[in-house]
Amino acid sequence: MRFVVGYVPQRRGLEAVHLGSTLAGGREAVLDIVVVLPEDAPTHDMYSPDRRYQHELDGQAQEWLTEALAAVPTGVTAHGQVRHARTVAEGLIEAATDPEAESVAEAIIVGGSHRSLIGEVLIGSTASSLLHASPVPVALAPGGYPGHPAVTRFTCALGDRHGSQALLETAIQASAARSVPLRVMSLVALDPDPTANDHESSVAAEEHTGALVEQARAQLPAGIEVTGVVGSGHDLEECVTSLDFEPAELVLFGSSRLGAPRRVFLGATAHRIARALPVPMVVVPRDYAIG
DSSP: OEEEEEOOSSHHHHHHHHHHHHHHTTSSOEEEEEEEEEOOOOOOOTTSHHHHHHHHHHHHHHHHHHHHHHTSOTTOEEEEEEEEESSHHHHHHHHHTOTTSSSOOSOEEEEOOTTOOBTOOOOOHHHHHHTTTOSSOEEEEOBTOOOOSSOOEEEEEOOSSTTHHHHHHHHHHHHHHHTOOEEEEEEEEOOSSTTSOHHHHHHHHHHHHHHHHHHHHHHSOTTOOEEEEEEEESSHHHHHHTSOOOTTEEEEEEOOTTSOTTSOOOOHHHHHHHHHOSSOEEEEOTTOOOO
16 A cells, blocks of 8 residues: 655645655555656756756755655655656656556645645645546645644545445545544535525434444444534534544545546535645545545
């Protein structure tokens, strides 16, 4: 099992390394820490400015990898590599799906935007590109993420639309693989229309969540706790902030139904929820199957 960590210098790169280390903690997993540089400029002149610039950039990338590897905690296996690609997202996807590697990566892990506040998942340009194209799950670290010895719980954000069943199956497998609790989360934004029946919406969400909890319990080994929770508020952000999250848990989202099969595509609703999350989020492609 391996995870690809996209590294850039300073805070965002360290947040990604911390999240990668948390995911690898307690598992026989390897971190492939990747620095992506622009593709080499075509030139045949060994003394050209382009050639010298590329040489200096490669040297800088090796220094960044040294910094990244130093941030990996004892007990977690990690390797570093430099890749050249047209974009950072393209380089990370190539690393995750490299046919010369032992396996396809379990996930690509990146930090958020450099504008992210502490405890906020703000999606930057690289993450946005990955969230429209990656064939493997994409994990995003919130600002200032410190890392933890291991994941302590998975929360699965589910609605009643097509694709939620596949996401639940992924969450069940992830929980079983780590023997950690699973929580099924549904969100109900109260309608500002006074004639709307918010009570019926809440009851329906509770019933739907309860049914999914029972399904997960039936599939998970005895002893793994499964719970359900419904967050409510006047908007999606308030729904999220009404709930409690453990510092070392991860929230799983499914790709939007608008996305292509086996590709990540984060919809507008999930974007809004992400900004209110104080913990990392993992977006799972449509029709994705672990292993």
